[in-house]
Amino acid sequence: MGIYRVGIDVGGTHTDAVLLDENNTVIAETKSPTTEDVATGIYNAMHKIIKDANVPRDQIKYAMLGTTHCTNAIVERKRLNKIAVVRIGAPATLAVKPLIGVPKDLREALGKHVYLVRGGHEFDGREITALDTDYLYKIANEIKGKVDSIAITSVFSPVSQTHEHKASEIFTEVLGDQVSISLSSEIGSVGLLERENATILNASVVNVAKTAADGFIKALKSEGIEANVFFGQNDGTLMSVDYAVKYPIFTVACGPTNSLRGASYLSNLSDAIVVDVGGTTSDVGVLVQSFPRESSLAVEIGGARTNFRMPDLISIGLGGGTIVRIQEDGQFTIGPDSVGYRLPEKGLVFGGDTLTTTDVAVALGKVKLGDASKVAHLNKEILNKVYDRMVEMVEEAIDKMKTSPAPVPVILVGGGSILLPDVLKGASAVIRPEHSGVANAIGSAISQVSGQIEKIYVLDEIGREQALESAKSQAMSEAIKAGADPDSLVVVDIEDIPLAYLPGNATRIRVKAAGELARSNKEQLA
Structure with a gap:
């Protein structure tokens, strides 16, 4: 009896799905448009691969989902939890209020219930002052029925977690376990404000993660599959559903990370630079021993500085659907906007009215796609300049990610990677592995x-x-x-x-x- 696993990656443009057997061989793969409600796109992609593969449903034991739900919710300020922000650190930290430096609209969405409580620790683990438990009980009664998620951050909690744990116990005692609690010592690293921001963002997307998990499990059940469900996290590994709902912030940027892991697996390389070309952006990352190199800098998400682990990536506005504008005098711009998942209706080669990077590549004979006669009238000389600039954008990003001038192997993945040539400056070799169009879904499945x-x-x-x-x-x-x-x-x-x-x-x-x-x-x- 075989054991199969499903890997799904939801991107801004496409939802990719693969079905692998126990040797991680691809049995079926598909790309289907990401839908407004996301769940439909997941269901469509999954339905297709299961139908194509025709394997017994009871042998599909694992299902992995890499998703942009949480990132999008933060960026769009939509579907966020009603949260309370509790900082344990008075009187030492009163000068700088929580959510300072965060964009106004995000502060308004998340800063309705903010409390500063006496307590916290020194950097060596000594108490600054005793924890004010009476005030915590008072807060708990005050926010009852008004919030469904709480972010607790204590000063130097990576050294001593006792005050965060005590506060968490008090809130659970008064509010029951229906209210989610995020503790900063479990999420961010040292650095109070960034760790607090990461914890606040985590608390704000718990419902989004629950909805995504429920939708995924429901889609599996409707196909008659009882599988163990896992979520991709941004260090290139997986976490169980319970863990994902507790720490949804770790799903941020898991898409590009999955692509890096998938690229490593498909090309059999453990150290390389990976260029993942989607419909809207290209993400460039670095593989170190088959895992993504981590960023050592504070990372901004939706305008808030955070310090939890994130992959070191450069994103450039160049994808398969990127809009190219050519002026009368031959000057041109590439992006940063894209027609995204509407490429099959908007691109010139598909009978649409918008010139995209895909049209440029088709017109120059570099890619066979759609109807090339629809772009035959375009000025080749200008298009060659546009194409050279597209390649240059990618080469510049590769150069920025290198730690030495020596050439390194570059792996091209993602649906838009057909746009790029077989030789790139700074690359010792350009590798396009088989199944590279769905490397992200493969990355989530093999993690x-x-x-x-x-x-x-x-x-x-x-x-x-x-x-x-x-x-x-x-x-x-x-x-x-x-x-x-x-x-x-x-x-x-x-x-x-x-x-x-x-x-x-x-x-x-x-x-x-x-x-x-x-x-x-x-x-x-x-």
């Missing part, structure tokens, strides 16, 4: 499950060896919670940064562990 921990340890008290061991075992237990098989766990990343400005020989340790999906009890019984 491992990971857990990550980042904490400050005072080495005078604990010693480096013990600190590292403690961090490793915590990362592993996080991975197991997220759905990893304990026997296959390996530590894939360790970072140990001495904090020179803190006494007591403090160091910040970050550890990531990853493993294969845990086999479900169902399968063990089978």
Whole structure:
């Protein structure tokens, strides 16, 4: 009896789906337009691959979803939870209020119930002041029935989580477990404001993640599939549904990450630069030992600075549907706007009225698509200049992502990658793997499950060896919670940064562990 897995990736333009067998061989693949309600697009794509593959539905054991739901909700300020923001850190942190520096419309949406509570810790784990539990009970009663999600951030909680946990217990006691609680010590790293923002954003998209998960599970059930469901997260690994609904912010940017993982798998390369060309943008990222290189900078999401882990990516406004405008004098602009998923009706080669990058490539004979006679009248000389500039945009992005001038292999994936040539400056080789159009869905289907921990340890008290061991075992237990098989766990990343400005020989340790999906009890019984 075979075991199959479904991988789905929802992009702004297309929803891609693949069905893989137990050897990760692609049995069926499809691209279907992303729909307004997203769920329909997922259902259409899934229905098609299952019909095409014609495998027994009870043998589809795993289903993985990579989605932009949460990112879009934050960017569009839509469908966000009613949240309360609780910062434990008075009187030390009163000078800078929560949500400062966040765009006004986002602050208005999320800053209706903001509270500053006495408590918090010093950088070495000592209490600044005792936690004001009476005030927390008062807040809990005040927000009853008004909010459905709470973001709790305490000063230096990556060193000591006790105040966040106590506050969480009080809110659960008064409000019941229907209200979601996000703790900053589980989401961001050191740096109060960015960690607080990440926690607030996490709290604001819990419902969006629930809706996406319910929609996905419902789509599977309507096809008669009882599978273990996982979500893609932005470090190139998976998390269980319960974990995803608790930490939905980790799904942000998982699309490009899935493409990187898929590119690594399809090309059999562990270190390379990946260019993922979609309908609207091209994302350029770097593979290091088959995983995406992480960004070391604070990352803005929807205008809010955050500091949780994110892949290091450059996005450029160049995709298959990017609009090209040519003026009378031969000057031209490329994008940044795109016809997106409407390319099949808007592009000239498909009988539409808008000149896109796809039309340029068809007119120059670089791509066979649609009706080439519809673009035969265009001025080839200008189009050649446009095409050269398109290639240059990608080469510049590749150059920015390189850490040395030496040429590196470049893997092209995504539906729009047919637009690019076989030779790029700075690339030692340009690789277009088979199934590259759905690399993102493949990336989500083959991913491992990971857990990550980042904490400050005072080495005078604990010693480096013990600190590292403690961090490793915590990362592993996080991975197991997220759905990893304990026997296959390996530590894939360790970072140990001495904090020179803190006494007591403090160091910040970050550890990531990853493993294969845990086999479900169902399968063990089978």
